[in-house]
Amino acid sequence: MTVRRVLVIRLSSLGDVVLTAPVLAALKAAWPGCHLTFLTKGAFAPVFSHSPHVNKVLQFEDKGLWGWAREIRQSRFDVIIDLHDTFRSRVWSFLSGAPRTVRYDKRAADRRRLVWTKRVSPRLSGGVVDRYLETLTVLGISSAHRVPQLFLGPEERLPDHLEKRLGPGPFVAIAPGALHPTKRWGPDRFAEAADRLAEGKPVILLGAPADAPAAEAVLQTLTSSAQSFVGQTSVREMMLILRRCALLLTNDSGAMHVAAALGVPTVAIFGPTVKPFGFFPVGAWTSAIEAANLDCRPCSVHGSKTCPLKHFRCMKEVTVDQVVKTAQTLLVSPLRGLS
DSSP states (O other): OOOOEEEEEOOOOHHHHHTTHHHHHHHHHHSTTOEEEEEEOGGGGGGGTTOTTOSEEEEGGGTHHHHHHHHHHHHTOSEEEESSOOHHHHHHHHHSOOSEEEEOOOOHHHHHHHHHHOOOOGGGOSOHHHHHHHTTGGGTOOOSOOSOOOOOOTTOOOOHHHHHHHOSOOEEEEEOOOSSGGGOOOHHHHHHHHHHHHTTOOEEEOOOGGGHHHHHHHHHHOOSOEEEOTTSSOHHHHHHHHTTEEEEEEESSHHHHHHHHTTOOEEEEEOSSOGGGSOSOOSTTEEEEEOSSOTTOOOOSSOOSSOTTSOOHHHHTSOHHHHHHHHHHHHTOTTOSOO
8 A cells, every 4th residue: 555645643632642752753664755644732733843753733623523524534644543542533534534544542441440450451561652553563564662752953942031031951840740639749749859859950840830839839848949930831842941951850741751752861750540551751761650569559540639548658658769869860871861
């Protein structure tokens, strides 16, 4: 089959979008002459600016479900790679007229079963990156490169107002937020770890607008020079700031995957969710820390508002000493960052 036009669909969220990068690279390596289009939500469209693997990024919001169904059909794609697998992405695939469609297997039942039984299915081996790449095997495409990589143009600069506030760096960055409260490490612990690691470096806080309360709680405890950019940057601006960071301390968040894909040493704290779900950061310059030997983990697939057992041990038992020691190891590692 001659492949001229390929559509990859992953609408959200930030981390999930970043983790599709190895798929895009593998497609371009297998079909270098193809025109590769990526469809996602507008907030995440800038992630693949300057990517050598993506020819065009389309933003979902401006056409809606049926508008995109028409657009996709009119574009006459040869192959559709559905890495979202929702009702609307299935509608688009069904109506597309594309000769081939392949779809990501979310292992949703296996994840739920792990929550209920605490038994790990063999189908949950590897990470989400590997499960995304698995979709390409039916097309005869394989890839040994599973580390996501994002690209910044050499001429890209922050807007003047951010540049003046930020300063030259390098920085110790903290991403203290997460969608669900049970996935957030204590703000006082983030502050103590950052203070011990800063060694004169300024500390900056990054995240979405919803992370502002968590960021404010960290700022109240920090003794190092610090400022918050939480809710004040676009995704692309956050990428440009992360490029100047020596280290990111983070919860399980979109910023975690962005930093890892930029080669930034990243220490991530995981509580109610576990490695078999597939969302640990990828790269030799990253490390995920989790409380050991808790038979209540995982307690949910995505996190929740409160600890079901009311003790929150999965986060409380991750110590500042653990995080600092892990970060110090990454900072001196010869494998630090992307080549």
